[in-house]
Amino acid sequence: MTDKSARFIALETLIHIFNDGSYSNISLNNSLRNSNLSETDRNFATRLVYGTVQYKIYLEFQLHNLIKTKLKEDYLKPLLLMSAYQLFFMDKVPNRAVLNEANILAKQFGKRNSTGYKIVNGILRSLIRRGPVLPEKEQQINYLSVKESVPEWLVKYLVDHWGIERTESILASINEPAKNTVRLSRLANPNEVISGLNELGFSPQPSQLTSEELVLDHGGVSSTNLFKSGKLTIQDEAASLAVSAFDFTGNEKVLDACSAPGGKTVQIAENLDSGIVTALDIHANKLRLVKQNAERMNVAERVITKEMDAREADSKFSQNSFDKILVDAPCSGLGLLRRKPEIRYNKSLADLTKLQQIQLAILDHVSQLLKQNGELVYSTCTIASEEDEDVVEIFLKEHPEFELRSFTTGNMDAPNGLIKLLPDSYGSDGFFIAKFIARG
Structure with missing residues (x-):
């Protein structure tokens, strides 16, 4: 043929x-x-x-x-x-x-x-x-659903939470091309990496959100030696903020409870000197991706991988085992519609509450492993309140030994211990971050 x-x-x-x-x-x-x-x-x-x-x-x-x-x-x-x-x-x-x-x-x-x-x-x-046709504008939900190609339930959800004008902005933004963003390794010389990207024609520009990220004018960076040698990695600007919410000293024991494919695991490891990050995932094949990422980014000696459901972690590790814990929770992915368009068709309103139960169960089990005064960061790549603010509220109610703590991450301050980025704010993924402290 x-x-x-x-x-x-x-x-x-x-x-x-x-x-x-x-x-x-x-x-x-x-x-x-x-x-x-x-x-x-x-x-x-x-x-x-x-x-x-x-x-x-x-x-x-x-x-x-x-x-x-x-x-x-x-x-x-x-x-x-x-x-x-x-x-x-x-x-x-x-x-x-x-x-x-x-x-x-x-x-x-x-x-x-x-x-x-x-x-x-x-x-x-x-x-x-x-030629092209659209529903009548007076049929507001149906009109936006067809025009922006988003299911009616999701349009209504956005309108109920953010109003019609913000919804129009969010929906328009998720149909724009995703930016080509890379995070610079903390182990690399940033000036040399930027110079190398310029020589290769990627025309890197600084991110609005964080000094660790660059925006490139086109894709293809994964085929370069800069990527292959671990000088940089492909990561969305908003996603990189979760790890930056921690205050590292360098010698901590850190748990990444939901680690695959390993982007945040690697980022944690780059902040450690004598410390170790233990990366969990329920799927062995996904842990292989974590290991490959760690090796490429030159931090493999600081990463331990374990095949495990995070909801069983408290039966596998001793209490007070970790100084810091990241729960980058499984979620609906509604913040990723720009990068993964099919998500809009295979999620439903019912999924939000089902996922909330999984998220709360993970937090409940892994929180028992945190040392007093330790930091717990909870993050999702969704904008649904059921998976974000509601999870925080329920967790705090069930765990009075924890409290929210203000933090700075990248170029952003979170005085109340919470940050939510909508897709139209900076052209990044939609993302949510909360930081808890285990009271001493």
Whole structure:
């Protein structure tokens, strides 16, 4: 068979995502790994996949009145969505090219004697003639749901918590491209790293949130020696603030209760001299990622990994075992919608309270391992109050031996012991951080 085109790879990936429930990043990486695409074509395929997933609700709305028959073959709907994305969001791609390529793909993916290409051709031609449509603006929730391609329950949730104007700002921001951000290793010379990035054409700019992060003008840094030698790592600006909330002396015993893939574990280890960070995760394969990260970032001797559910930690470790504990809790990920667009489609309101119970259980068990006057930082990559402020309130009520403590992290102050970053504030991930002290 001839080499697969960028559109072929994208469609193949979208079929896995939409029909099999595969994660977009894993499915796309697998497809690209087995392809012979040029860098330009890889970028094109990547944009097709993420863009189609990101705007799925919007694209379905464009198509729903034009589909007059049941789409029996599994490639048809993904192909129509991908083609509609090109028509409405990729101005440099001519409509005739979209039609021609869609016909080719329909013949490649269709069953023997399939007439799918006729269905695709007819629907797309009708779509081009009609152009884009939206619900009436008076249907506020439905209008924003379609326009920004976010489920109605989530639009309503945002409106209930932040009002319509802030919701419009948040939703617009999550559909903007994610920034390319890197965190400089504390073990590297920052001036040398910045100079190296400039020489490689990444044009690094300082982060608004923290001096440890840089914003690059394009991706691809993971293929450089700066990355491979551990001078820097790819990490969102907001995510790096959780570890910076600790006040390190360098000789602490630290527990990272939910460590994979290891970005924060490594960051903790960089702050230690004679100290050790113990990294837990329930999955052995994910702990391998933690070890690989620690080795690449040159801190492996300061990291111990243990396969363990954090909710069992108090039965495996002695009380008062740790000076500092990080609980970067499993959460709904609603702060990551810009980077992981499919999250918006596979979460529900009920998930927020289910996850809250897991988060509280982890805090309950690991908090018993903290020394008096020790620091406990709780963080999530969600903006849901059920998983953030409500968790803090319930935990403090059930554990009066803890109290919130003010902190400074990066360029931000948290006088009340809490920070919440919404996605539209700085163009970062949405993130929440709380810092507790175990009273002496």
